[in-house]
Ligand code: ADP
Ligand code: MG
């Protein structure tokens with residue numbers, strides 16, 4: 309709301325009341341000697357009255373100049389209902405006029421006040437609306453109100469821990485911002501956009517600020533959701549403004565937080581969001597339109613890269629993605645150390661132990677742990693934070709996290725470790741499966757308690773029968789390992805089983821990879837769903853008997869792979885236990901490490917290396 313505008317409304321209201329007030333005063337000033345109506349009538353009939361002003365309640369009058377009354381010439385009387393008055397006044401040639409005094413302001417008020425009320429409501433709503441849009445209604449498009457520009461950011465890379473890989477990748481960006489000439493001279497391609505990807509609270513925003521702090525450049529930050537306004541075109545104008553401002557301040561960093569709010573794939577979802585699309589398009593245009601050599605680097609953060617519009621990830625836009633993952637144990641310790649600097653710790657506090665207690669927690673959770681511990685110490689009237697405070701704080705934070713991610717019991721962790729190593733070992737020993745990149749038991753959300761990451765060596769469009777069988781075997785590896793070590797399976801393998809069963813079904817029904825059923829495709833995909841919406845699912849073109857055969861065949865296929873895996877893992881059980889033990893300690897393990905254990909075992913050498 310414009311301040312001046314609001315002021316003028318108050319002036320208007322003030323002027324109105326002043327007017328009424330003055331009018332009252334004017335008539336009050338004529339409050340002359342009050343005489344009775346009969347006295348007035350006598351004067352009137354005696355031809356003594358010169359003029360009168362009649363209102364609906366009173367009559368003001370003046371006597372003729374030559375009439376000498378002791379009280380002076382002016383008089384006032386209360387008007388009574390006298391139908392003959394006007395007639396007499398006319399007869400006596402008295403000048404008279406009527407004034408609507410008291411109803412004048414009533415009448416005016418009766419139409420002014422509703423207008424004022426409406427105006428007030430209107431202004432109120434107007435302000436609400438414009439506040440919703442950032443409180444700068446009159447400045448649509450001028451993003452100054454929403455873009456935060458900071459100089460001299462007090463955050464440095466030292467304040468970020470546990471994300472070493474990301475830090476390393478970002479060093480180049482800092483280098484470039486510090487000395488752009490060095491890069492431009494060689495003509496190297498400078499990253500235009502860097503996308504920080506990772507779960508919430510892992511320090512993406514912090515990293516972006518640290519980059520700006522390290523490079524000592526201005527930092528423009530805006531949240532993706534702030535771009536998306538209720539007025540079509542505002543977001544796009546903001547983007548234009550943002551880039552305009554940034555170019556003037558180069559070298560600098562533009563940081564778009566929560567890019568997913570803005571960069572959702574266009575034209576998907578139930579509603580096409582016109583405004584968001586326009587904003588996104590403008591962002592794409594701006595990103596293409598400027599030369600990275602001017603020294604503007606665009607950072608963005610998201611925790612849902614999968615929903616981003618593909619156009620954003622294309623070369624020349626956010627073509628570099630940096631994974632900011634959940635920290636491992638040493639990483640958590642380092643983060644705890646950073647945050648513990650702000651509080652006084654007792655001498656015997658072991659952050660190592662706290663780090664070991666908190667698998668799955670992210671930087672924000674750990675900062676929270678330290679803060680809770682400090683609060684507990686204060687509540688206990690103690691000067692320093694003790695180990696028990698930290699441990700209780702962990703429990704509190706865990707309780708708060710319960711729904712988001714789980715912190716596992718010791719037993720559960722052991723099971724998960726064996727399960728994952730089981731997957732990995734099968735993948736390593738079986739021909740035709742992708743090499744194992746990484747094994748982790750850092751929980752990610754509710755669904756995944758651990759994971760084994762396999763990297764395909766090449767892009768595959770075709771898979772052979774034996775490769776599909778290998779895939780099933782690897783999927784069964786987790787469950788079989790659990791059975792082998794703990795004597796029974798757990799619910800943790802449900803997802804694996806589902807995937808394995810799906811592969812087996814498709815092998816038999818779609819790929820004709822069953823000897824008993826023969827080379828037949830048993831599902832026919834239905835016609836296009838636009839032609840016949842009721843017929844969109846694959847049509848089963850086989851009898852019930854065949855269905856039974858398929859089920860049997862699927863079961864058999866999986867059973868044979870299970871047997872294969874059982875034999876395989878029994879043979880290398882020592883590697884399984886050793887690997888799981890190591891994984892329990894380190895939480896993350898590279899494929900090479902496990903491969904080395906396997907090699908040592910197969911060569912008949914002791915696997916345990918002297919502790920370092
Ligand atoms: P994100 O943007 O990934 O959701 P933030 O950067 O907003 O996470 O992190 C929130 C807070 O948590 C930070 O201000 C910091 O105090 C703490 N934090 C998160 N990650 C780290 C980390 N890797 N090192 C140190 N502190 C961290
Ligand atoms: Mg953030």
Ligand code: ZN
Nearest residue numbers: 727786801804
């Ligand atoms: Zn599994």
